Protein backbone atom coordinates (compact mmCIF):
# COMPACT_ATOMS: atom_id res chain seq x y z
CA UNK A 201 0.00 0.00 0.00
CA UNK A 202 2.16 2.80 -1.31
CA UNK A 203 0.13 5.76 -0.12
CA UNK A 204 0.21 4.69 3.53
CA UNK A 205 3.93 4.15 3.40
CA UNK A 206 4.39 7.58 1.89
CA UNK A 207 2.34 9.10 4.71
CA UNK A 208 4.57 7.46 7.31
CA UNK A 209 1.92 5.16 8.66
CA UNK A 210 4.15 2.11 8.38
CA UNK A 211 6.80 3.75 10.58
CA UNK A 212 4.07 4.47 13.14
CA UNK A 213 3.08 0.81 13.30
CA UNK A 214 6.69 0.10 14.28
CA UNK A 215 6.26 2.26 17.40
CA UNK A 216 4.17 -0.55 18.88
CA UNK A 217 6.33 -2.77 21.08
CA UNK A 218 3.55 -5.37 21.56
CA UNK A 219 3.46 -4.88 25.33
CA UNK A 220 -0.32 -5.38 25.46
CA UNK A 221 -0.94 -2.67 28.06
CA UNK A 222 -3.68 -1.28 25.83
CA UNK A 223 -5.69 -4.50 25.73
CA UNK A 224 -7.73 -4.00 28.94
CA UNK A 225 -8.75 -0.54 27.70
CA UNK A 226 -10.14 -1.80 24.39
CA UNK A 227 -13.92 -2.30 24.38
CA UNK A 228 -13.95 -4.76 21.48
CA UNK A 229 -11.23 -6.90 23.02
CA UNK A 230 -13.05 -6.88 26.35
CA UNK A 231 -16.24 -8.17 24.73
CA UNK A 232 -14.80 -10.50 22.09
CA UNK A 233 -11.54 -11.60 23.75
CA UNK A 234 -9.83 -11.99 20.36
CA UNK A 235 -6.29 -10.71 19.75
CA UNK A 236 -7.14 -9.47 16.24
CA UNK A 237 -9.92 -7.38 17.80
CA UNK A 238 -7.46 -5.61 20.10
CA UNK A 239 -5.29 -2.54 19.37
CA UNK A 240 -2.13 -4.64 19.35
CA UNK A 241 -3.70 -7.19 17.01
CA UNK A 242 -5.04 -4.54 14.65
CA UNK A 243 -1.68 -2.74 14.52
CA UNK A 244 -0.04 -6.08 13.70
CA UNK A 245 -2.53 -6.67 10.89
CA UNK A 246 -2.06 -3.16 9.47
CA UNK A 247 1.70 -3.57 9.60
CA UNK A 248 1.41 -6.90 7.79
CA UNK A 249 -0.74 -5.18 5.18
CA UNK A 250 1.88 -2.48 4.69
CA UNK A 251 4.61 -5.10 4.34
CA UNK A 252 2.64 -6.92 1.66
CA UNK A 253 2.13 -9.99 3.82
CA UNK A 254 -1.66 -9.90 3.52
CA UNK A 255 -2.83 -11.43 0.25
CA UNK A 256 -6.45 -10.42 0.54
CA UNK A 257 -7.20 -7.16 2.35
CA UNK A 258 -10.82 -8.25 2.77
CA UNK A 259 -9.60 -10.90 5.20
CA UNK A 260 -8.49 -8.28 7.74
CA UNK A 261 -11.17 -5.69 7.05
CA UNK A 262 -13.73 -7.02 9.55
CA UNK A 263 -11.22 -6.57 12.39
CA UNK A 264 -10.51 -2.98 11.35
CA UNK A 265 -14.22 -2.28 10.83
CA UNK A 266 -15.06 -3.50 14.32
CA UNK A 267 -12.74 -0.89 15.84
CA UNK A 268 -14.75 2.01 17.31
CA UNK A 269 -11.87 4.46 16.80
CA UNK A 270 -12.46 5.43 20.43
CA UNK A 271 -8.72 6.00 21.11
CA UNK A 272 -8.83 4.45 24.57
CA UNK A 273 -5.76 2.50 23.45
CA UNK A 274 -3.87 5.75 22.81
CA UNK A 275 -4.48 6.86 26.38
CA UNK A 276 -3.31 3.49 27.71
CA UNK A 277 -0.23 3.19 25.49
CA UNK A 278 3.05 4.12 27.20
CA UNK A 279 4.88 4.15 23.86
CA UNK A 280 2.76 6.95 22.39
CA UNK A 281 1.50 4.92 19.44
CA UNK A 282 -0.75 7.13 17.28
CA UNK A 283 -3.33 4.43 16.77
CA UNK A 284 -6.08 6.73 15.41
CA UNK A 285 -3.87 8.15 12.69
CA UNK A 286 -2.74 4.67 11.67
CA UNK A 287 -6.27 3.28 11.53
CA UNK A 288 -7.80 6.22 9.70
CA UNK A 289 -5.03 6.29 7.11
CA UNK A 290 -5.21 2.56 6.45
CA UNK A 291 -9.01 2.61 6.28
CA UNK A 292 -8.87 5.45 3.76
CA UNK A 293 -6.20 3.74 1.65
CA UNK A 294 -8.24 0.54 1.59
CA UNK A 295 -11.35 2.48 0.56
CA UNK A 296 -9.46 4.24 -2.22
CA UNK A 297 -7.77 1.11 -3.55
CA UNK A 298 -10.54 -1.39 -3.03
CA UNK A 299 -13.86 0.19 -2.01
CA UNK A 300 -16.11 -2.00 0.08
CA UNK A 301 -18.86 -3.67 -1.91
CA UNK A 302 -22.43 -4.42 -0.91
CA UNK A 303 -25.62 -2.51 -0.14
CA UNK A 304 -24.65 -1.45 3.40
CA UNK A 305 -21.33 0.02 2.24
CA UNK A 306 -23.05 1.83 -0.64
CA UNK A 307 -25.79 3.15 1.64
CA UNK A 308 -23.26 4.34 4.22
CA UNK A 309 -21.22 6.19 1.60
CA UNK A 310 -24.32 7.74 0.05
CA UNK A 311 -25.89 8.79 3.33
CA UNK A 312 -22.70 10.31 4.70
CA UNK A 313 -21.75 12.28 1.61
CA UNK A 314 -25.07 12.99 -0.08
CA UNK A 315 -27.18 13.64 3.02
CA UNK A 316 -25.28 14.16 6.30
CA UNK A 317 -22.72 16.45 4.68
CA UNK A 318 -25.41 18.62 3.07
CA UNK A 319 -27.38 20.65 5.56
CA UNK A 320 -30.54 21.15 3.48
CA UNK A 321 -30.89 17.47 2.65
CA UNK A 322 -30.24 16.53 6.26
CA UNK A 323 -32.93 18.98 7.39
CA UNK A 324 -35.31 17.40 4.87
CA UNK A 325 -34.48 13.90 6.11
CA UNK A 326 -35.22 14.91 9.68
CA UNK A 327 -38.44 16.57 8.55
CA UNK A 328 -39.55 13.23 7.06
CA UNK A 329 -38.45 11.42 10.21
CA UNK A 330 -40.54 13.75 12.36
CA UNK A 331 -43.51 13.24 10.08
CA UNK A 332 -43.05 9.46 10.25
CA UNK A 333 -42.86 9.69 14.03
CA UNK A 334 -45.97 11.85 14.20
CA UNK A 335 -47.92 9.41 12.00
CA UNK A 336 -46.66 6.39 13.93
CA UNK A 337 -44.89 5.06 10.84
CA UNK A 338 -41.70 4.18 12.74
CA UNK A 339 -43.59 1.75 14.94
CA UNK A 340 -45.42 0.36 11.92
CA UNK A 341 -42.12 -0.01 10.07
CA UNK A 342 -40.67 -1.97 12.99
CA UNK A 343 -43.72 -4.26 13.11
CA UNK A 344 -43.44 -4.88 9.35
CA UNK A 345 -39.68 -5.33 9.73
CA UNK A 346 -38.99 -2.47 7.33
CA UNK A 347 -37.12 -0.51 10.02
CA UNK A 348 -34.22 -2.50 11.50
CA UNK A 349 -34.63 -3.14 15.23
CA UNK A 350 -31.20 -1.60 15.85
CA UNK A 351 -32.30 1.67 14.28
CA UNK A 352 -35.49 1.66 16.33
CA UNK A 353 -33.62 1.01 19.56
CA UNK A 354 -30.78 3.41 19.01
CA UNK A 355 -32.55 6.34 17.41
CA UNK A 356 -34.51 8.01 20.16
CA UNK A 357 -37.92 9.31 19.25
CA UNK A 358 -37.17 12.22 16.96
CA UNK A 359 -37.52 15.42 19.04
CA UNK A 360 -41.11 16.46 19.41
CA UNK A 361 -40.07 20.08 19.91
CA UNK A 362 -37.85 20.54 16.86
CA UNK A 363 -36.18 23.84 16.20
CA UNK A 364 -38.31 25.03 13.32
CA UNK A 365 -35.86 27.68 12.26
CA UNK A 366 -32.10 27.35 11.83
CA UNK A 367 -30.04 29.17 14.44
CA UNK A 368 -29.69 32.80 13.39
CA UNK A 369 -26.32 33.28 11.75
CA UNK A 370 -24.10 36.31 12.10
CA UNK A 371 -22.94 38.17 15.18
CA UNK A 372 -24.79 37.85 18.51
CA UNK A 373 -24.00 40.26 21.36
CA UNK A 374 -24.37 39.71 25.12
CA UNK A 375 -27.71 40.85 26.55
CA UNK A 376 -27.98 44.31 28.15
CA UNK A 377 -26.49 44.39 31.63
CA UNK A 378 -23.96 41.63 30.97
CA UNK A 379 -20.39 42.88 31.20
CA UNK A 380 -18.69 42.20 27.85
CA UNK A 381 -15.28 40.59 27.92
CA UNK A 382 -14.08 41.89 24.59
CA UNK A 383 -13.58 38.38 23.24
CA UNK A 384 -15.39 37.28 20.11
CA UNK A 385 -15.80 33.56 19.52
CA UNK A 386 -17.33 31.62 16.63
CA UNK A 387 -19.77 28.79 17.27
CA UNK A 388 -19.69 25.55 15.28
CA UNK A 389 -23.22 24.17 15.15
CA UNK A 390 -22.66 20.78 13.50
CA UNK A 391 -25.10 18.66 11.54
CA UNK A 392 -26.59 16.00 13.86
CA UNK A 393 -26.33 18.31 16.88
CA UNK A 394 -28.48 20.96 15.21
CA UNK A 395 -31.09 18.46 14.00
CA UNK A 396 -31.32 16.17 17.04
CA UNK A 397 -30.29 18.53 19.83
CA UNK A 398 -31.02 22.01 18.54
CA UNK A 399 -31.72 23.04 22.14
CA UNK A 400 -28.08 22.32 22.99
CA UNK A 401 -26.84 24.69 20.30
CA UNK A 402 -29.18 27.40 21.56
CA UNK A 403 -28.08 26.74 25.13
CA UNK A 404 -24.42 26.98 24.08
CA UNK A 405 -25.07 30.30 22.39
CA UNK A 406 -26.94 31.70 25.40
CA UNK A 407 -24.31 30.40 27.82
CA UNK A 408 -21.53 32.16 25.93
CA UNK A 409 -23.52 35.39 25.66
CA UNK A 410 -24.53 35.37 29.34
CA UNK A 411 -20.86 34.96 30.19
CA UNK A 412 -19.99 38.10 28.27
CA UNK A 413 -18.65 36.78 24.97
CA UNK A 414 -19.62 38.07 21.55
CA UNK A 415 -20.58 35.06 19.43
CA UNK A 416 -20.43 34.77 15.67
CA UNK A 417 -22.36 31.94 13.97
CA UNK A 418 -20.87 31.77 10.45
CA UNK A 419 -23.51 31.03 7.82
CA UNK A 420 -21.22 29.10 5.48
CA UNK A 421 -20.12 26.46 8.00
CA UNK A 422 -20.93 22.81 7.35
CA UNK A 423 -20.37 19.23 8.50
CA UNK A 424 -16.94 18.67 10.08
CA UNK A 425 -16.29 15.44 8.12
CA UNK A 426 -15.66 13.21 11.16
CA UNK A 427 -18.02 10.45 10.05
CA UNK A 428 -16.45 10.44 6.58
CA UNK A 429 -12.94 10.18 8.06
CA UNK A 430 -14.02 7.22 10.18
CA UNK A 431 -15.55 5.58 7.11
CA UNK A 432 -12.34 6.03 5.10
CA UNK A 433 -13.84 8.73 2.83
CA UNK A 434 -10.83 11.00 3.15
CA UNK A 435 -11.23 13.07 -0.03
CA UNK A 436 -14.76 14.14 0.80
CA UNK A 437 -13.74 14.92 4.38
CA UNK A 438 -10.98 17.16 3.01
CA UNK A 439 -13.49 19.13 0.98
CA UNK A 440 -15.57 19.74 4.10
CA UNK A 441 -12.49 20.70 6.10
CA UNK A 442 -11.41 23.24 3.47
CA UNK A 443 -14.89 24.70 3.43
CA UNK A 444 -14.98 25.10 7.24
CA UNK A 445 -11.53 26.67 7.32
CA UNK A 446 -12.84 29.27 4.89
CA UNK A 447 -16.09 29.75 6.83
CA UNK A 448 -14.19 30.40 10.09
CA UNK A 449 -11.34 32.39 8.52
CA UNK A 450 -12.04 35.48 10.66
CA UNK A 451 -12.47 33.62 13.97
CA UNK A 452 -9.84 33.68 16.72
CA UNK A 453 -11.57 30.90 18.67
CA UNK A 454 -13.88 28.21 17.27
CA UNK A 455 -16.19 26.76 19.93
CA UNK A 456 -17.44 23.20 19.64
CA UNK A 457 -20.07 21.46 21.75
CA UNK A 458 -19.77 18.09 20.02
CA UNK A 459 -16.72 16.09 21.09
CA UNK A 460 -16.56 14.04 17.89
CA UNK A 461 -16.67 17.12 15.67
CA UNK A 462 -14.17 18.96 17.87
CA UNK A 463 -11.66 16.11 17.75
CA UNK A 464 -11.96 15.88 13.96
CA UNK A 465 -11.52 19.63 13.53
CA UNK A 466 -8.45 19.65 15.76
CA UNK A 467 -6.97 17.10 13.34
CA UNK A 468 -7.49 19.06 10.12
CA UNK A 469 -3.72 19.58 9.95
CA UNK A 470 -3.25 15.81 9.59
CA UNK A 471 -6.24 15.35 7.31
CA UNK A 472 -5.19 17.98 4.78
CA UNK A 473 -2.08 17.64 2.68
CA UNK A 474 0.40 19.92 0.93
CA UNK A 475 -0.07 23.66 1.45
CA UNK A 476 -3.53 23.07 2.91
CA UNK A 477 -2.03 21.17 5.83
CA UNK A 478 -0.55 24.34 7.35
CA UNK A 479 -3.93 26.08 7.08
CA UNK A 480 -5.52 23.01 8.68
CA UNK A 481 -3.05 23.07 11.56
CA UNK A 482 -3.62 26.81 12.09
CA UNK A 483 -7.37 26.28 12.15
CA UNK A 484 -6.98 23.35 14.56
CA UNK A 485 -5.09 25.63 16.94
CA UNK A 486 -8.18 27.87 17.19
CA UNK A 487 -10.60 25.05 18.08
CA UNK A 488 -11.79 24.62 21.67
CA UNK A 489 -14.39 22.43 23.24
CA UNK A 490 -16.91 24.65 25.01
CA UNK A 491 -15.91 23.15 28.39
CA UNK A 492 -12.22 23.69 27.70
CA UNK A 493 -12.85 27.31 26.75
CA UNK A 494 -15.17 28.18 29.65
CA UNK A 495 -13.00 26.48 32.27
CA UNK A 496 -9.99 28.48 31.04
CA UNK A 497 -11.85 31.80 30.87
CA UNK A 498 -13.96 31.24 33.99
CA UNK A 499 -17.72 31.55 34.38
CA UNK A 500 -19.00 35.03 35.21
CA UNK A 501 -22.69 34.04 35.18
CA UNK A 502 -23.61 31.72 38.06
CA UNK A 503 -25.46 28.62 36.79
CA UNK A 504 -29.02 28.01 37.95
CA UNK A 505 -29.38 25.98 41.12
CA UNK A 506 -29.82 22.24 40.54
CA UNK A 507 -30.48 20.04 43.58
CA UNK A 508 -29.78 16.71 41.89
CA UNK A 509 -27.09 14.03 41.67
CA UNK A 510 -25.15 13.85 38.41
CA UNK A 511 -22.50 11.65 36.86
CA UNK A 512 -20.28 13.01 34.14
CA UNK A 513 -19.54 10.52 31.38
CA UNK A 514 -16.50 11.38 29.25
CA UNK A 515 -17.03 11.24 25.49
CA UNK A 516 -14.09 9.28 24.01
CA UNK A 517 -13.30 12.03 21.55
CA UNK A 518 -13.10 14.54 24.37
CA UNK A 519 -11.02 12.58 26.91
CA UNK A 520 -8.92 10.34 24.64
CA UNK A 521 -9.14 12.48 21.49
CA UNK A 522 -8.64 15.95 22.99
CA UNK A 523 -7.30 15.30 26.50
CA UNK A 524 -10.20 17.25 28.05
CA UNK A 525 -11.17 15.60 31.33
CA UNK A 526 -11.00 17.94 34.31
CA UNK A 527 -12.68 20.98 32.71
CA UNK A 528 -16.26 19.63 32.47
CA UNK A 529 -16.02 18.43 36.09
CA UNK A 530 -14.69 21.82 37.26
CA UNK A 531 -17.64 23.53 35.58
CA UNK A 532 -20.16 21.09 37.06
CA UNK A 533 -18.69 21.75 40.50
CA UNK A 534 -19.69 25.41 40.07
CA UNK A 535 -23.41 24.57 39.85
CA UNK A 536 -25.15 25.48 43.14
CA UNK A 537 -26.74 22.43 44.75
CA UNK A 538 -25.45 19.85 42.27
CA UNK A 539 -23.94 16.69 43.73
CA UNK A 540 -21.39 15.28 41.31
CA UNK A 541 -20.48 11.61 41.71
CA UNK A 542 -18.14 9.44 39.66
CA UNK A 543 -19.05 6.07 38.20
CA UNK A 544 -16.63 3.21 37.55
CA UNK A 545 -16.25 3.48 33.77
CA UNK A 546 -16.37 7.17 32.76
CA UNK A 547 -13.76 6.82 29.99
CA UNK A 548 -15.03 3.58 28.47
CA UNK A 549 -16.65 3.95 25.06
CA UNK A 550 -20.48 3.84 25.19
CA UNK A 551 -20.63 2.09 21.80
CA UNK A 552 -21.99 5.02 19.82
CA UNK A 553 -18.91 5.92 17.73
CA UNK A 554 -20.62 7.85 14.94
CA UNK A 555 -22.80 5.30 13.14
CA UNK A 556 -21.02 2.28 14.62
CA UNK A 557 -24.09 1.45 16.72
CA UNK A 558 -26.11 1.12 13.51
CA UNK A 559 -23.52 -0.90 11.61
CA UNK A 560 -22.45 -3.18 14.51
CA UNK A 561 -25.55 -3.09 16.66
CA UNK A 562 -24.92 -6.34 18.61
CA UNK A 563 -21.41 -5.40 19.66
CA UNK A 564 -22.34 -1.77 20.31
CA UNK A 565 -25.24 -3.01 22.43
CA UNK A 566 -22.93 -5.13 24.60
CA UNK A 567 -20.48 -2.26 24.99
CA UNK A 568 -23.28 0.16 25.86
CA UNK A 569 -24.86 -2.24 28.36
CA UNK A 570 -21.61 -2.42 30.31
CA UNK A 571 -21.44 1.36 30.45
CA UNK A 572 -25.03 1.89 31.60
CA UNK A 573 -24.60 -0.78 34.27
CA UNK A 574 -21.71 1.23 35.75
CA UNK A 575 -23.71 4.45 35.56
CA UNK A 576 -26.75 2.91 37.23
CA UNK A 577 -24.61 1.70 40.11
CA UNK A 578 -23.96 5.36 40.93
CA UNK A 579 -27.74 5.99 40.83
CA UNK A 580 -27.70 9.50 39.35
CA UNK A 581 -30.62 11.75 38.49
CA UNK A 582 -28.64 13.18 35.59
CA UNK A 583 -26.16 11.66 33.11
CA UNK A 584 -24.08 14.53 31.77
CA UNK A 585 -21.93 14.29 28.65
CA UNK A 586 -20.74 16.36 25.69
CA UNK A 587 -21.42 14.63 22.40
CA UNK A 588 -24.70 14.04 20.48
CA UNK A 589 -23.89 10.41 19.58
CA UNK A 590 -23.15 9.60 23.23
CA UNK A 591 -26.37 11.33 24.31
CA UNK A 592 -28.40 9.13 21.94
CA UNK A 593 -26.60 5.92 22.88
CA UNK A 594 -26.75 6.53 26.62
CA UNK A 595 -30.40 7.47 26.43
CA UNK A 596 -31.17 4.38 24.36
CA UNK A 597 -29.59 2.11 26.99
CA UNK A 598 -31.20 4.04 29.81
CA UNK A 599 -34.61 3.49 28.22
CA UNK A 600 -33.90 -0.22 27.69
CA UNK A 601 -33.10 -0.67 31.37
CA UNK A 602 -35.94 1.54 32.57
CA UNK A 603 -33.67 3.86 34.56
CA UNK A 604 -35.23 7.26 35.14
CA UNK A 605 -32.07 9.40 34.88
CA UNK A 606 -32.12 12.18 32.31
CA UNK A 607 -29.32 12.51 29.77
CA UNK A 608 -28.18 16.13 29.47
CA UNK A 609 -25.46 18.06 27.70
CA UNK A 610 -23.10 19.93 30.03
CA UNK A 611 -24.00 23.36 28.66
CA UNK A 612 -27.68 22.92 29.54
CA UNK A 613 -26.78 22.73 33.23
CA UNK A 614 -24.44 25.72 33.15
CA UNK A 615 -27.09 28.22 32.08
CA UNK A 616 -27.91 30.97 34.55
CA UNK A 617 -31.59 31.43 35.48
CA UNK A 618 -33.62 33.14 32.74
Ligand code: SF4
Nearest residue numbers: 226267268270271273
Ligand atom coordinates in the same frame (compact mmCIF):
# COMPACT_ATOMS: atom_id res chain seq x y z
S1 SF4 B 1 -9.67 2.67 19.10
FE1 SF4 B 1 -10.92 1.74 20.75
S2 SF4 B 1 -11.87 -0.06 19.80
FE2 SF4 B 1 -10.20 0.58 18.44
S3 SF4 B 1 -8.44 -0.66 19.06
FE3 SF4 B 1 -8.31 1.29 20.21
S4 SF4 B 1 -9.37 0.89 22.14
FE4 SF4 B 1 -9.95 -0.78 20.73
Ligand code: SF4
Nearest residue numbers: 216217219220222277
Ligand atom coordinates in the same frame (compact mmCIF):
# COMPACT_ATOMS: atom_id res chain seq x y z
S1 SF4 C 1 -0.27 -0.01 21.12
FE1 SF4 C 1 1.03 0.66 22.82
S2 SF4 C 1 0.16 -0.33 24.64
FE2 SF4 C 1 -0.68 -1.40 22.85
S3 SF4 C 1 0.70 -3.12 22.51
FE3 SF4 C 1 1.44 -1.45 21.22
S4 SF4 C 1 2.97 -0.38 22.47
FE4 SF4 C 1 1.80 -1.68 23.87
